[in-house]
Amino acid sequence: MGRPMLVDSVPDSPILSLIEQVFRLRAAGHPVLSLHIGEPDFETPVGIREAASRAMREGLTHYVAAQGMPDLRAAIADRESARHHVPAGPDDVVVLPAKFGIYASVLATAAPGDDVLLPDPTYLFDAPIRLAGARPISFPLRADFSLDPAALDAAVTPRSKLLFLVTPANPTGRTLRRDELRAVLGIARDRGLTVVSDETYASLVYEGSHLATASVGDGTVPIVTLGSFSKAFAMTGWRAGYAIAPSPIRERLVKVVEHTLTCVPPFVQRACLWALQHADGDTTRFREKFRERRDHLLNRMDDLPGLRCVRPEGAFYLFPSYDLKMPSREFAARLLDEERLAIVPGVAFGSRGEGHVRISYTSPIDVLDEGMERLGRFLESHGARRG
Numbered sequence: 264m265g266r267p268m269l270v271d272s273v274p275d276s277p278i279l280s281l282i283e284q285v286f287r288l289r290a291a292g293h294p295v296l297s298l299h300i301g302e303p304d305f306e307t308p309v310g311i312r313e314a315a316s317r318a319m320r321e322g323l324t325h326y327v328a329a330q331g332m333p334d335l336r337a338a339i340a341d342r343e344s345a346r347h348h349v350p351a352g353p354d355d356v357v358v359l360p361a362k363f364g365i366y367a368s369v370l371a372t373a374a375p376g377d378d379v380l381l382p383d384p385t386y387l388f389d390a391p392i393r394l395a396g397a398r399p400i401s402f403p404l405r406a407d408f409s410l411d412p413a414a415l416d417a418a419v420t421p422r423s424k425l426l427f428l429v430t431p432a433n434p435t436g437r438t439l440r441r442d443e444l445r446a447v448l449g450i451a452r453d454r455g456l457t458v459v460s461d462e463t464y465a466s467l468v469y470e471g472s473h474l475a476t477a478s479v480g481d482g483t484v485p486i487v488t489l490g491s492f493s494k495a496f497a498m499t500g501w502r503a504g505y506a507i508a509p510s511p512i513r514e515r516l517v518k519v520v521e522h523t524l525t526c527v528p529p530f531v532q533r534a535c536l537w538a539l540q541h542a543d544g545d546t547t548r549f550r551e552k553f554r555e556r557r558d559h560l561l562n563r564m565d566d567l568p569g570l571r572c573v574r575p576e577g578a579f580y581l582f583p584s585y586d587l588k589m590p591s592r593e594f595a596a597r598l599l600d601e602e603r604l605a606i607v608p609g610v611a612f613g614s615r616g617e618g619h620v621r622i623s624y625t626s627p628i629d630v631l632d633e634g635m636e637r638l639g640r641f642l643e644s645h646g647a648r649r650g
């Protein structure tokens with residue numbers, strides 16, 4: 264027997280597997296309600312789609328530079344520096360899907376066998392860290408999902424090279440505060456860590472404005488900022504985002520793209536440029552809708568027995584805990600089976616996510632209401648208590 268393969272050391276994505284299960288149930292005629300999906304329910308704005316069509320008609324259908332097209336890199340650098348105070352010029356930007364950027368960042372900052380730190384609970388960084396040959400080491404967030412600098416410090420090992428942060432966070436919706444970031448960057452500096460800050464949801468902050476990790480840094484800690492067109496412009500299927508990284512991480516990221524993706528398709532890049540130049544109004548419209556749904560859902564949740572939720576400040580998820588003696592995988596499986604409602608088990612985001620579920624508010628309010636009916640019925644039938 265050969266040695267185990269890296270790819271066999273990671274499970275299938277819990278969310279993508281759930282999506283397949285929902286498709287199967289629907290195909291069999293079951294009225295499944297989906298509150299598990301992490302993508303806006305809005306169409307990609309028509310102007311963005313037309314920009315892609317125009318680019319195709321103009322013949323932008325061949326390979327382009329791995330780092331990304333210069334006009335798009337310039338527009339990304341302008342936006343990030345003007346809006347979020349991320350120090351960036353066009354040469355600092357690498358165009359890639361944010362999720363690929365997670366994997367590529369590990370390849371660009373850690374050697375095989377090195378340790379990579381990540382909060383618990385957090386987005387699905389664990390699998391790409393393993394796929395890149397590194398070892399994930401998690402450290403617990405506090406009960407309100409804030410970062411505990413002492414817990415981070417205690418988790419650092421001699422082989423720790425990289426720390427993942429996400430703000431606003433999936434699955435908790437929490438945003439990182441300036442004092443938290445200062446403390447964490449102090450530890451990163453003292454322990455020689457690079458920081459990757461996943462800011463995929465930067466456009467979806469409901470309280471105040473987005474605080475970028477790189478805007479708090481003083482240049483002593485290498486910080487990679489990941490951004491995405493997916494959520495800001497309802498472009499999840501286009502596979503476009505970016506990394507902003509200092510040298511030599513940036514050159515390594517470009518090398519990873521050269522040898523894997525080659526490039527993000529040029530007509531997609533042209534559409535992204537159009538989005539940055541013309542589609543801010545759409546982003547605002549999406550944000551206002553999501554805010555309205557968040558507030559509605561939080562109110563509805565108050566009426567359900569046994570749920571407790573930290574108020575999310577960004578992204579489009581609620582991550583309540585529930586008062587039932589049932590592991591979250593069983594909770595999700597039985598909820599799908601008994602009420603035909605799909606949500607994501609909290610344990611998918613780390614062991615500290617156990618006892619929670621993730622609910623997406625990427626559906627219209629009437630669908631969310633129906634989902635809360637079904638969830639309430641499920642909780643009651645399993646004996647959850649009020650108060």
Ligand SMILES: Cc1ncc(COP(=O)(O)O)c(C=O)c1O
Pocket residue numbers: 301360361362363386429432433461463490491492493499502503504
């Ligand atoms: C925190 C986080 N990062 C990255 C991604 C993926 O972004 P992209 O579509 O640009 O690959 C997601 C998608 O759900 C996410 O939640």
